[in-house]
Amino acid sequence: QVQLQESGPGLVKPSQTLSLSCTVSGGSISSATSYWSWIRQHPGKGLEWIGYIYYSGSTSYNPSLKSRVDISVDTSKNQFSLKLSSVTAADTAVYYCARVSGTSWPYPFDSWGQGTLVTVSS
Amino acid sequence: DIQMTQSPSSLSASVGDRVTITCRASQSIRRYLDWYQQKPGKAPELLIYSASSLQSGVPSRFSGTGSGTDFTLTISSLQPEDFATYYCQQNYNIPWTFGQGTRVEIK
Numbered sequence: 001q002v003q004l005q006e007s008g009p010g011l012v013k014p015s016q017t018l019s020l021s022c023t024v025s026g027g028s029i030s031s032a033t034s035y036w037s038w039i040r041q042h043p044g045k046g047l048e049w050i051g052y053i054y055y056s057g058s059t060s061y062n063p064s065l066k067s068r069v070d071i072s073v074d075t076s077k078n079q080f081s082l083k084l085s086s087v088t089a090a091d092t093a094v095y096y097c098a099r100v101s102g103t104s105w106p107y108p109f110d111s112w113g114q115g116t117l118v119t120v121s122s
Numbered sequence: 123d124i125q126m127t128q129s130p131s132s133l134s135a136s137v138g139d140r141v142t143i144t145c146r147a148s149q150s151i152r153r154y155l156d157w158y159q160q161k162p163g164k165a166p167e168l169l170i171y172s173a174s175s176l177q178s179g180v181p182s183r184f185s186g187t188g189s190g191t192d193f194t195l196t197i198s199s200l201q202p203e204d205f206a207t208y209y210c211q212q213n214y215n216i217p218w219t220f221g222q223g224t225r226v227e228i229k
């Protein structure tokens with residue numbers, strides 16, 4: 001069963017770049033029927049989809065964040081990563097990585113990491 | 123963006139009750155609708171995909187119906203472990219969007 005684990009700094013200063021990685025275990029990030037996604041949840045609030053990447057490097061982003069987001073993949077490490085630039089306090093949230101996979105597109109988020117809280121503060 | 127509106131925002135119910143949560147999309151999303159359960163401090167978990175397909179390992183007391191703009195998640199007999207927040211999510215159009223959540227609390 002695939003497992004995902006987020007890692008990265010829990011505190012980022014305003015105007016800097018938030019960088020997180022997600023390590024995939026129990027399965028290959030190069031699976032033809034899987035995409036890899038980032039989702040965030042502001043404290044006490046709902047869920048916001050950030051974007052996804054395919055192992056080939058093809059991406060799709062939420063237009064509301066697209067100018068600041070970069071999602072990349074490293075198949076040799078079975079990892080994918082999120083960079084969010086020019087952060088403000090509004091980017092304080094729990095960040096989840098998730099697998100997008102299923103039998104017919106569009107796939108659901110069928111496996112999630114435990115989430116990591118990132119606080120933007122000086 | 124497609125807006126997803128859940129109702130109610132919260133509800134109180136007893137063990138054994140039948141619980142129904144609705145989700146309405148701001149435009150037709152065909153059957154591209156998934157349901158997730160989230161417990162405090164935990165990541166969401168997939169319950170239902172494509173409006174009515176039960177994810178492997180999810181108890182059969184959970185079911186989903188609907189198409190177009192109106193969808194329903196039903197828990198046929200509420201169990202203690204079902205007290206959580208439930209989210210619907212559309213993957214018909216980018217950006218994929220979630221409902222605001224429905225908190226199911228103990229009565």
